[in-house]
Amino acid sequence: MxxxxxxxxxxxxxxxxxxxxxxxxxxxxxxxxxxxxxxxxxxxxxxxxxxxxxxxxxxxxxxxxxxxxxxxxxxxxxxxxxxxxADSYWLNVFKGISEDKNFGTLPANGKKVMVEYSSPNTNKPLHLGHVRNNLLGYSVAAILQAAGYEVIKTNLVNDRGIHICKSMLAWQLFGDGETPESTGMKGDHLVGKYYVVFDKEYKKQIDQLKEEGKTEEEAKKQAPLILQAQQMLQKWEAGDEEVIELWKTMNTWVYDGFTETYKKLGVDFDKYYYESNTYLLGKDIIEEGLAKGVFFKKEDGSVWIDLTEDGLDQKLVLRADGTSVYITQDLGTAQLKYDDFGMDESIYVVGNEQDYHFKVLFLILQKLGKAWANGLYHLSYGMVDLPSGKMKSREGTVVDADDLIAEMERTAKEQTEALGKTGDLAEADKQHLYYIIGMGALKYFLLKVDPKKRLLFDPNESVDFQGHTGPFIQYTHARIKSVLSKIQNIGSDISLPASLQNEERDLIILQSQFTDVILQAAKEYNPSAVANYAYELAKTYNKFYHEHSVLQAESQNLVYFRGGLSKKTAQILSKSMQMLGIEVPERM
Structure with missing residues (x-):
């Protein structure tokens, strides 16, 4: 304007x-x-x-x-x-929108951005928290791509450390040779099972030692299982062939399981980084920082940085024995990623419990004079809660991603069959539709809320066909497709009416805002802007549809105009949902 x-x-x-x-x-x-x-x-x-x-x-x-x-x-x-x-202005706006085949995709802006998300541990399956992480990362990447950025999607896999050794040791001691093939379990679930087994057996040993007079702290440190796990980690770091072979085998099981879950979630990655390859990185940066006076050594040989003047505290960056801490490898990995891709911006999608860690990481990189450090951003998100009793994971403590996806499909099937509109679909088409609706409900519910906010996820509420939900938008798209299938020869050369009805004008105004919404969502790394826009557009279309007939309009020209208005609405809804990783069906 x-x-x-x-x-x-x-x-x-x-x-x-x-x-x-x-x-x-x-x-x-x-x-x-x-x-x-x-x-x-x-x-x-x-x-x-x-x-x-x-x-x-x-x-x-x-x-x-x-x-x-x-x-x-x-x-x-x-x-x-x-x-x-004046209506003449809005009609010209619509003419421009309807003739623009690339409407909603901005030209390349010459900037490159990396989005790092998922970052799972290879000792357990993906859970509800990972689901929000994956959906956020994938959606932000899709929005940035639509806004004209070149996007690299990366996944830094935490595939080493004491937690991995716990699963390995428990499988060795209690697994009796079980494999995904012999049990029929997904590999990530099988490895996760032995992580839980370790924890149960470890607690038994702690209780036994406490009965023998040890304190809680002494018992935790002296329990045979934890000592064996620590020994296994030392062997892994020393390159022990037997330990490395077991590690590779069990990690392969987990990766196969992750791949299946990622496919169900509809997310993917351009590049994987593995902590087993990056954990030794960062030591050169520590030397560089010592030379520049950014870091200092204490008497015991440990290396620190003093951030008290920046309102933070002193931070250990290298242990006295010369081994890395998390911040060491994160410094090294940040440099590696920049060396690999030379991006203008790098976004870390990580939960808000790591807010302090990323403040420290980014500040250290800035103090080291890394010009690219100003392009680093922590996309911090809140926890996801479930109403108690809705779903229970196989471990009874966290909600497994695969269980959640299966539950969403079941809920979608129940709600869809209750409406009685799938009777004439083939069985395979029905199952695919339930999957699309279930995943649309899950993704939309998690993405319509600002990432920073904690949210309560209710599966039944998320599949409500009349609510502020993904299925409502999917249903609106299917409704439009049904209308369009009854109109022949809608081209871009649409005869425009002399004036507009209020609901027609409202639709055009919303359509005209699409590009601005994409730019806003990209600037703020916030998919909820796109999600809520799609809902407003669907709601506005439904009001238009109920107030004015498309197929029975007063003239053929008006049928074509309203058909064109409907067609562009469907395209924008499809594009919006695509940016959220949600498929829109042709019929429901």
């Missing part, structure tokens, strides 16, 4: 002989209860008009209506000037 902004500047100059800038003009969308589409806030102009906000608004409104052809009318509500834009 630049023409309104420019005209307002001219109006103030003409009416009050005063100069203002474009930034002084505050435009807002008109609230739904008032007539008009654009609202100008008049309070700032009262200083130069020396009149009240209402009279100032009246004078500016009269000037705009007389001098700007696109302004059809106006009204004043206190200090707000509501402008009604």
């Amino acid at each position: 630049d023409f309104i902004t420019n005209a307002t500047v001219k109006a103030v100059e003409h009416l009050y002989n005063a100069t203002i800038t474009l930034q002084d003009v505050n435009l807002q969308q008109t609230r739904k209860e008032f007539e008009g589409q654009i609202t100008i806030v008049t309070f700032p102009f009262t200083k130069v008009s020396r009149k009240g906000p209402e009279q100032t608004g009246q004078e500016i409104g009269e000037y705009l209506q007389a001098n700007v052809p696109e302004v059809a009318g106006f009204n004043i509500i206190k200090g707000f000037l509501n402008i009604s834009i």
